[in-house]
Amino acid sequence: MPLGEVISVFAGQCGTQVSQAVWELMAVEHGVGPDGMLIDPSAESDYDKQSGNVFFMVDNKDRYVPRTTIVDTEPTVVDEIRCGLYRTMFNPRGLISGLEDMANNFARGYYGVPQTLIDTTINSIRKEVEHTDLLQAILFCHAYGGGTGGGTACRIAELLDTEFMKIPKIEVAVFPDHQKSCCVVEPYNAILCCSTLDDISTFSVLCENEALTDICTKKLGIERPAFSHLNRVVAQATSGFTATLRHEGPVTASLLQLQTNLVPFPRLRYLQLGLAPLCTADVMSHE
Template sequence: DGQMPSDKTIGGGDDAFNTFFSETGSGKHVPRTVFIDLEPTVIDEVRTGTYRQLYHPEQLISGKEDAANNYARGHYTVGKEIIDLVLDRIRKLADNCTGLQGFLVFNAVGGGTGSGLSSLLLERLSVDYGRKSKLTFTIYPSPQVSTAVVEPYNTVLSTHSLLEHSDVSFTVDNEALYDICRRNLDIERPTYTNLNRLVAQIISGLTASLRFDGALNVDLTEFQTNLVPYPRIHFVLSSFAPIISAEKAYHEQLSVAEITNSVFEPASQLVKVDPRHGKYMACCMMYRGDVVPKDVNAAVATIKTKRTIQFVDWCPTGFKCGINYQPPTVVPGGDLAKVMRAVTMEANSTAFAELYSRIDHKFDLM
């Protein structure tokens, strides 16, 4: 409901979680976020769901008709009618911030709204907020699992504005998520809830440094500096470890070395590309929980000796590591086990081209 638990005494307004929440006069914490969709059904679920008390009604913006999987409708016709309202709401939130750092945009580029409206939004944010960083978490269409025939069109069209108007793009695809749910979590028929919770863990791992204090805290702008060698090469592969169900976690010893090794396995990746076919340009690891720098250094040293992990010759073999002492949290009744430590890896690899050549091929088939 946005209230602090009574046993937690509230410090000054400078607590780390105020990055994502603003406190009202009555002590309620409201997320600094806007939900946008061109049709009401999904956002209505938020309006009536468990967390309906948390959001300000004005932060949930929905239109009357959706983009019908059509990029042009999302960008030019239906999207154009709603964008000014959206920017107005964003402006209100931005004015509330003492030092606005940037924007996190969550979208999927397979549908019409996710591709068209998000492109329009990124373009307009560039105009209104200039050099504020924009990080996108983008769900790409997957090789086997498809929800619409025109996914390749929408993806290719939205890529242009992702190239020009986003600073770092963290990529995920549905098929990799489905596979992880089946293989690691033993869920036979994963639902969108299962997939979303998995993506949420990644985002939580990335933003932990903004929300809590830690030994080697990594700022979002540092990510950008470390992961992006040239402005246009900013598409990043995400992986996470340990992804493990409660039944299995009981029998496994998940040491720092072990989770570090498993995060480099193709099986832990949230995108269906094989990193062994490409070379790494940069690599960031965010550890959280019971982790000390000594263990991290040892684990990374072991990784460097492996011949399977190759870096491009024009880039130093750097691993950027961050440590946060807040252990990972899980959704009550969720699929993931509560673990003592976890790691999120973001890697800029040439293997990412595989994803685009696949979409390109499908584009040509139509």
């Protein structure tokens, strides 16, 4: 049976956009509709309830609510969730936004973020922890090259590490690349972010926009992939490696086993995901 709950934290524009794809996929996998209600309640077994309880919380109206906090320092992307199809599924307390962005500057995101935004985010995560019976891990999703995803996410991670020191912290991070870079200081932001999180993260699963673009063009047959396509690939990868935390099986491993087998030393914690099969729907029908 699943060993405990997982709380996810999505930070920055990249993390917020990835969260939309991740929770849309999670809802489909667990049979949850856009309103948070089960699509077919009669088909749910006791095991389905336990596996869904890892990433979702069931409220007093039998609505499945994601155990998540989504934070960005500017409101545009978070407002897309507040006004989107899945708006009723999320707890409004977990959708946090500020008034201005961090201008792709790590130092501004780390030192210049309003303290009220940090306090609101930490309090939201605390409330999510209070709704768990056995917290298994905290999952971070952010971009290394951004101001909010880099600086502000590091600030939040440091505070959480102080408060929940023994809880494993897992990262799903998007690494900057030179082709889709929107700012010349992204490499500097990434270096500072890596240095800050070295002693905090249990392990990090890295993605890169250039590699994701190659997957979309060469494997999935998308001529001009947009960021929404890249986010869906990241969502599939996230769903794949968290499946071992949500389901049991003969070849699945617990979080402790993953850490023991894949992280020989604390600093050697950067992992690569493998995702297969990768092909178009037409090809899949003939496989």
